[in-house]
Structure formats: C-alpha cells, structure tokens
Amino acid sequence: MAPRTALVPDPHGPGGRLQPLDDAGSPLGPPETVPDLAAAVAAREAAGSDRLPGPRWVWAAADSAYAPLLPRLPDRLARCHDLRLVEALLLAHEGRFGAPRSLGAAWSRLRGLPVPDDLPEPGSAESDDGQDTLFAPDRLQLPPGADPLAAVVAVHAEQQRRLAAIPDPAARHRLRLLVAAESAGALVAAEMTHDGLPWRTDIHDRLLTELLGPRPTVPGTQPKVLAELAVELQQALGGRPFNPDSHSQVLRAFADRGIQLGSTRSWELKGVDHPAAQLLVRYKELSRIHAAHGWAWQDAWARGGRFRPEYVVGGVVSGRWASRGGGALQIPRILRRAVVADPGWLLVVADAAQLEPRVLAALSQDAGLARTAAGGDLYEALAASAFHGDRDKAKLGLLGAMYGQTSGDIGPLLNTLRHRYPAAMGYVEAAARTGEDGGVVASRLGRVCPPASAAFLDLTEAPETAGEAGGRTARARGRFTRNFVIQASAADWALVLLAALRRRLNALPATVPADRPHLVFFQHDEVVVHTPANLADEVAAAVAEAADEARLLVFGDTPVRFPLTTAVVDCYADAK
C-alpha cells in the first residue's frame, strides 16, 4: 500500500486518474486511469483498513476533488493532503502571504512560468457566478495543455520539500501537524455540507410566525408584526412617515422630536428615554431575523430538512473557518430551536470553555495563569487569586488584555494583571509591539498573519506625514497581532480537535456508514455531532478524548486544561 496517492477527477465523467506516491511525493508507479474513480478510491481505502490506514489522498482542492466524489463513496476517506490549503500555509510561512495558491499558480511558480491569479471565489462580488464554476476544472488555473495529475504530483513533492526544509525541528513538526489538521478540516467541511445540519422547517416556520406573524402571502411584503411596529413607531415620532430601515430617516425623525442620536445602534437606543427608541429596538431585532433568517432564507438554504452551507476552511486569516451563504456561523440563538436530531438520533453539543484565555496561559507558560486554567471556571479562579473574588472584573480585564482594549475603567484591571501574570501579559504585549512595528506574528502551529501592507498600511499616506493617523493605524495593527496569536492558536487547537474527533467518530461501530455519528456543525470553539441515540455516550467520550489529544499535540506538556461543556440533547437550543 502506497502511503500517498495523487487523485485527479475527470471533469466530464465518473472516471479519473491516480498515481501512488511515497511520503516525499516521489511516484511509486505509473499513473493509472480508472473508469470509476469513486470505486477505485473506495477499493484502495478499504485495502488499508486492517490496522493500516488507507493512503493519504493528495488532491488540488477538496471542493473540486472530494465534494463531487462524496455522494458516490461508500464511506468517508481517512486522510488527505489538500494542495491549495497547504500552499496558503506555506506561502504565509515563507513570507509570501497572499500569493495565488491554486494548483496552476503553484505549478507555474515551480516551472518559472507566469503565475495566474486565483479566480474569485464563487458567490463573491467579483465572480460573475455561472452556476457550475465551482467544480469546473479551470478553477485549478492550469495553463492549457498542462497535465493535471503531473501538476498535482509535482506541486505535492515541492510542498513536502518545503516542509522538510524548515530548519527548526520543532517548528517543522508543528507546521506538519497544521498541514494535516487543515487538510482534515477540508474533509470535514465537505462532509458537513454534504450531510447538512438537521433543520426542522416546521419549527422554524412556527417560530417566525410567533415573532413576525404569518408568512406574507405576497412575497416582498412586510410581515404583520413588522408593519404594525413601523406604524406605532411613526406615531410615536409625530406621525410623519419614514422608513425605519433607513438610518438617515430614523436620525431625522428623532431629531424632529428634539432627540439627537449619534447613531441608530441598539445599545445607544436602549439608553434613550423615549417610547420610540424601545419600539425601534424591537423593530430592528425582528426585522433582522426576518431579513437574515426568515422565510426567504428557509427557501434558499433549508430545504429537505437540512441546512447545507458551504464552509470555507482557513477563510479567516487566523485559521478560523468562514462560510459562504446562509450565514452559517451566525445562526441566531433563538432559531437553534429548529435544529433537532432525527428520530432515534441525538445531538452531542460540545464547546470549549473559556478557550482563548486558556490558550494564552498555555502559549505564555505563565505559571500563575496556568494555575487558574488547570480546571473548572478560569475566571472564577482568576477572580479568587487577583480580583478579590470579583469574577466580572477578572473576565473584563483578561478579555481587554487579549483584545487590546484601552477604554472604560480597564486600566487598573490591566495593571493588576500585569503585576500578577507578567509572562502572560508580556506575551500579548510583545505581540502587539511586533505588530505596531510592522512585523508579523504566528500561531502556535505556525500559521503566519498577513503583513502590515495588506490591510493596515494606507499607501496614499506618506509615512512622514502620517502622524496621528499613522499612530492610529499602528495601534490598530498592534491590536490585530495581539489578538492574532491567541485567536489563531485557539483555531489551531480547534482544528486538531476536529481532526481527532473525526477519526474517532469514523472508528465507531456502525452496521452501515450512514448510521455512523457524524459532525454536522463547527463554529470556532464548538462542535455538534449528530448520532444514533445509543452511541451518544461514546460520542461524548470521543469529544473529550479529542480535546485532550489536541491539548497534547498543540501545546505539549502544559498544566493548562481545555475542558468542554458537553450536552446530549434532542434540540440544539437545549444545549446551553
């Protein structure tokens, strides 16, 4: 069994091409053309199942290679190497952040040819969005006539060479772990889109009706409750008609009654002593649900009892995932009522408790902070040791330190933290200084942040005249790098947890693969597994084991613990 196998689907049919590789990426045999790629892949995957894993599948990108294969595979694949994701990690690590990362771009760099830009993502502003661009082979950006399989093999070998060339063994080991975890993320993302999050449209519908009134029969008309609120609002402000969705009209309507608002933000309105302000807050809450997750959303995204967003692995520079379509990572809490396990199934919902401060403790090896993060409620322990038991102060101070907050009454809290936890505070402050000086920082596993020029340097402004604005920009950059080291290292941990959990779930017994527990949601520090009811306890145990495995792999020998809050429920809304 070859340790790796390059895989290229035939864009126009069920077939494809394969080539066995060793771990360095050298071919172990000739390319092979197969008429049924799914069958050929499944056979090779199964051949390894007795103790030995199947090959690590090497492909250009999961959305073009794995997603189309998934419906035709009898079972999930164990491991992959996703060239596009790994290229992005390596480019950033090598100080070439933002260079095109498609297979064609990587191959062209290798051959010294002009490098094509990456195509805009489907659904983004720049793409003219033909329906089937997603799986089209030209997204690989290979020059005409280039052999895709040869390109996959060559780019993979080059990536393996670049990884092996990292001089520091520990850094090399960590980046290889990140490469494996990021690739596993690509598998999870494709599978979660394929499986979908269980979504009861009947419950969703009932919630919407309770909040907004019945679904309008004429599309585009406002639901009853919103229309009524708009009228009440108008009357409360003197009766002249205005559009509550228009910021400028709202500001004018309030101004006409002698109320000067700085903005129409809810938190500001909540402090305004006038009935119209409270009506507007309510209007905005309901109007948002209607616009963002109402009936139109349901029609577009939640058909057939499943919500199937597209996840974008590594879509955030910190390594957090992003999503495309349906606001997958912003489902309002109230609508989680509609996420219900199938009959005979349950949801195992687990989220990491106070992940980011724990990550800071582990990163900085601050002995005192590590003691507060050795168990239970971190903020409680922090409060007991440094804030006279005031948990709110402890939390506010620590969050402020991680985000770079300077406002409010936070100064004394930061001073206390600086005095009691010098290593932890020194760690974030060093990251902030690096950013202010225009440098880059990296996560624990080696995900490197973008350089200052990308988002923070205003080129229209000469440095010598920048003055005030330049200082503001530098401080903003400092807050970004200060937070990056923590957010990105937390994302490292979560990604490794995800990979470890997926491996454990796939090892659970199931008479048919469709009856196996599977991930249905992942949101930064939280996972949801849909499982046959009889396996729920094993799934809960698997999540705990995966979290501890992630701790060990990412942070090694640390006293810091990363406890999970785990709930086994019918309905997502009951988890917290």
Place this chain on the structure above:
DNA sequence: TCCTCTTGCGCC
C-alpha cells in the same frame, strides 16, 4: 439600472 460603500447586527 448597476455597482460600491457604509451601517448595523448576528455569531465566536
């Protein structure tokens, strides 16, 4: 009419 920018708010 189309497009980009801004605002505001949902989630972590």
Place this chain on the structure above:
DNA sequence: AAAGGGCGCAAGAGGA
C-alpha cells in the same frame, strides 16, 4: 482623546 479582535449578510445611500 480615543475608545476590543475576527467574520457574513442585508439594506440604504449615493455615484456612475
């Protein structure tokens, strides 16, 4: 005086 990091999405404003 300025004032907490990261996103996606929808609507309005306003220019082309």
